[in-house]
Amino acid sequence: MKNITLLGIDLAKDVFQLHGVNEHGKKILGKKVKRSELPTLIANLASCKIVMEACGSSNYWSRKFMSYGHEVFQISPQHVKPFVQGNKNDKNDARAIVIAAQQDNMPTVPIKTIEQQEVQMLHRYRESLIHERTALGNRIRGYLREAGLFLVQGLSQVRKQIPLILEDAENELTSGMREIIFSCHKKLLDLDKEIEKYTQKIEHFCKQSSVCERLMKLSGVGPIIASIVYATMGSPTNFKNGRHFAAFLGLVPKEHSSGGKQCLMSISKRGDRYIRSLLIHGGRAVVKNSGKKTDYLNCWIQRLHKERGYNKAAVAVANKNARHMWAIMAYDDKYVDHMKLCA
Incomplete structure (x- = not known):
């Protein structure tokens, strides 16, 4: 138990499956634990990395385990599924979570407060x-x-x-x-x-919320969009940059490249459909009213609308707003909108 460096937990309502490995990847723990026993067991473990699927109650357990001094990560179930070996059961699911966590550049889900x-x-x-x-x-x-x-x-x-x-x-x-x-x-x-x-x-x-007030200064962003982005993003450090956050919301093109030839398709539509639809609706409102203004940003939107059409322009505005919102939350008051400086 003291040598565990990575612990995978398959969450459930009453009985949890644990799969722990040491620094060499060798299994040293595999057991079922009742919900009432889990906090005590985790609290008595030496500080380690704990991984679980992002599902119901995962944020609650993540916050609890972090308070015990552990490093906690959540992985989307769709990234865990390919690593399930054999039949699907709690034991194999917990093992798959550990294998998925050992992969390079495995994307994680932000832990919410x-x-x-x-x-x-x-x-x-x-x-x-x-x-x-x-x-x-x-x-x-x-x-x-x-x-x-x-x-x-x-x-x-x-x-x-x-x-x-x-x-x-x-x-x-x-x-x-x-x-x-x-x-x-x-x-x-x-x-x-x-x-x-x-x-x-x-x-x-x-x-x-001072954060939401700053987000609402962007064109096409109101209380509904600002609040749900604040709730979804968590800490800006969960994302490398604004483009990464836009990709997280499915507002970037799908790529199907091969042989050195790049092929970009329609947007990926990954992530939360609700947030993506709100951002695109906000983008439509901005495109619709862009003709009334002559600043640099609105001139860019008008040109895009003329060359690419209304829907693509709306998605482009949604993408830009997503990246700007990440920058506002990441850099706080130090953020400068360079598009406005060009006006």
């Missing part, structure tokens, strides 16, 4: 409410179509037209149908209020 997880939870819950509201709006439309009633696209039309439809005694809606649609409409309005409530919570967090 409890504050960052709170912000991320706000976003995830708000996003789920938006999906629920969209599904409810579609459900109401489907119910009404069965009675020969059709609504124009947009949730605003659903909110406006439902009261009028329910008051109309000449349509084919039965009393039972009216009761269901009334209930759905009430739930839709409740979802609107709840979404607004959590949006305000995010905005309030950004007002209290």
Whole structure:
């Protein structure tokens, strides 16, 4: 136990599988441990490198193990899977985690603080409410179509037209149908209020955070984008540079090169789809309004829009914003936007 230099842990709800090796890569520990026993076992270990898959509860355990003086890393499950030998079980999974951790340049997942997880939870819950509201709006439309009633696209039309439809005694809606649609409409309005409530919570967090305030100075970056980037990035030192962070979000081209001939394709779309979509939406807003300004950055956007098209220009702005946000967080107040100096 004292000679362990690398420990892989296959996380679970109740029983955890451990696989420890020494400096020569030889296995010296392989056992199952109950959740209640794990903290004591890790606390009694000599300082070593602990690796686990980035999954549910991994941030909690990472913070706990770091408080014991260990060096902790999280690896994405997709990078661990190729190293699983034989059938899939807890023992082989823990061994695969150790093998993956021994590879050169193995990418790791940033460990989040409890504050960052709170912000991320706000976003995830708000996003789920938006999906629920969209599904409810579609459900109401489907119910009404069965009675020969059709609504124009947009949730605003659903909110406006439902009261009028329910008051109309000449349509084919039965009393039972009216009761269901009334209930759905009430739930839709409740979802609107709840979404607004959590949006305000995010905005309030950004007002209290000096980092988010600096991020929001960028064009196309508001409270929603600033807060989720802050929560996702963790420490800027997790990334070598801004390009590395943009690649982490899937905002760089896929490469399929061979024989010394470079071939770049569409963006890789790796990483968090939610953040990437927000950045691209912000980029679209910047491209749309770039014609109103004549500074260096907006002239570049206009030229890109003309030569490459609207969507590619929006993605380029999203990529640039991602790199700028990394620089702002990495260099703090020392960051200088050279694009503005060229204006």
